[in-house]
Amino acid sequence: MAKIEQVTRHIYVVQTQLHYSVRKYGTRVHSFNLFKQMHFGTFKPK
Numbered sequence: 001m002a003k004i005e006q007v008t009r010h011i012y013v014v015q016t017q018l019h020y021s022v023r024k025y026g027t028r029v030h031s032f033n034l035f036k037q038m039h040f041g042t043f044k045p046k
Helices: 002-025 027-040
Strands: none
Touching: none
16 A cells, blocks of 8 residues: 555656746747637636
């Protein structure tokens, strides 16, 4: 059980790091997508 917990935590950390990398380097793309979504009315806040 402890091993599964470790793996889950590791995946969570990797996902968090990926998320922040995307936020850091993909802001231009993200803001364009956000604009596109708002323009077409498909934007759903998470």
